[in-house]
Amino acid sequence: MAGVASKGGEVRSDTYRDSRTWLLLPAWLTLVVLVLVPVSLMLVYSFLTKEFRGGVVWEFSLAAYDQFFCDRGLFGDEPCSIEWNYITIFWRSIWQAGLATLFCLIVSFPTAYFIATRPQSTRVIWLFLITIPYWVNLLIRTVSMRFMLREEGPVNNVLVWIGIIDDPLQMINTSFAVQIGLFYSYLPFMVLPIYAAVERYNFTLSEAAADLYATKYVTLRRVIIPSIQPGIIAGCILVFVPSLGAFLAPDLLGGAKNFMIGSLIEEQFKGNAGNWPFGAAASMILLSMVMIILTLYARQQSKALGAGS
Amino acid sequence: MPNKPAIIVKDAVKRYGDFVALKKINLSIQDNEFFTLLGPSGCGKTTLLRMIAGFEDVTEGEIFLFGEEIDKLPPHKRPVNTVFQNYALFPHMNVRENVSFGLEMLGQSKSDAMRCAEEMLELVRLSQFASRKPAQLSGGQQQRVALARALAPQPKVLLLDEPLSALDLKLRKAMQLELKHLQRETGITFIFVTHDQEEALTMSDRIAVMSDGEIQQLGEARDIYERPRNTFVADFIGDTNLLAVKVESISGSMVQCLLKGGQRLKIAVNDKIKIGDSLHVSIRPERLFVSDVDDSRGTLRGTVKDNIFIGTDINSLLILDSGDEFRVRASNSDRGNKRIYAPGKQVFVTVEEGAARLLVD
Ligand SMILES: Nc1ncnc2c1ncn2[C@@H]1O[C@H](COP(=O)(O)OP(=O)(O)O)[C@@H](O)[C@H]1O
């Protein structure tokens, strides 16, 4: 990683010692009100009993987690065998989110690199252009994408017109459509952090590599990518995490076959058919998974940093 | 031919749009030479160096490396290495990996490259820092890593762009000697860029003095210092007194010149000049003697304005009767011979034989 330079943030000065408590208050408030309280609520709800027609009964129960992991037969009276239904949905979600992250990365890196290497004055314009579609609400964008991809939609029409295909493709309600949806939903979250990293990158390093007989490809692999790695990782997290929990794209573009965790959770809180404790439990499982992935990453990063010195 | 020049730059022009950064540069740099490009900031030194390294296209002209044209080759195909001004060390690699990078790129196995890197680090006395990241080193140490990294692949020519400018004075002096020593030891041709004339004089076999994208003078340090070709060089290299004069009469190789205030000076000259020309004369401050008696050799008269002690020397500032300011330097060690006079005192200045130089432009 960027080594010592990225270690900032330690407060050394005594200037603000007395007022530090006060100055930190907004940060603490944010953490408590927006993170700690909701997550605790979710945790508590996941251990409550469900009420029919939504809501909960304040009575401790493991039913939600049992439903998630255990298959107890049609009448619910058999011993626990592994329930694959939800695990499959989780697995599909991870796979979809991972693919979306990969595609975003592949497209974003050249884009971000291109923008960061334009003259200072035109960079803002490029960034502006990149973000314009995202001023439109995500729901509307996803619905529009449905129109684009449907059988008599513009994408199929163009493909038929060019002659690549004879008959319109079934794109809607496929995992491919979900993939496109996720990719398009979160692309700027990948472009922006990578752009920020490339902009900070010292291009003399590329010259130094070329001077030391490295080809363009080797320079990219051994010098540029390691230097902007923090930006790449930030982008991957910013795309992967929301993709994992996304429900608009899978709902509107994927149909029933391409159910993802987000839709599963959403469904539990929607209308009368919901099951709040189960939704809460699924959320907790999703949250733990994200935490585990991030922790593993952080552990590996600190190891890599430690090895350098 | 056994002694092909290491680098030949032939009619090289560099334009950025309408702006001409280099105007028809011609250079020939010998093998094993410590060659310096010297000039004020913005004169095109870096541009010329980067053209040799391959980071800038040559607008017109050619560059040869040991007889082989290289100006069309990409940088990674030119067997020259660069020490960058701000070192440009790879921040995510440790010192050893930085130094072995070039060797690996040349196809050496990782273990060979590492071994060679260790040797280079020994040469620049940094062995104990091999596992550190660049950010954990001081400026001087980073400088030496950059040097080791550029020398490791044994380039045919080493390019150095103001490599010492970020160091403090003492370290800079030490590194100057170290660089000179390294150059002798490795036998690699060094092309060294600096704006510091003292540094250039200390280190170089030959110097090209540049200004405004042109080479003003090319020669050995001593030659340039003692026989500057024009007012720019005289003024830029070392300290000098430049006086406007008019040619009054010529007899043989001696020219009689008239100064502004009506005083006269006899100067030897080779250049073609004619009576009535308006020229400049350059006289180095250390080649002047001041006396309070007019011993008839004394040609210039003036008044002492100030004396400034600068350690090894004492600088006296005089105002000549012509109105020109005039600096005289006396070494602190021969205060007995060269006397220092109090401000306000009227004095006579003698120019050492051959010290005055007439400059055509
Ligand atoms: N990429 C560029 N575009 C336009 N002008 C440039 C560029 N690079 C350098 N110059 C100009 O060329 C001149 C020489 O620059 P440079 O070689 O860096 O000077 P030095 O190294 O002697 O200080 C300067 O006037 C500079 O402004």
Ligand SMILES: [Mg+2]
């Ligand atoms: Mg420069």
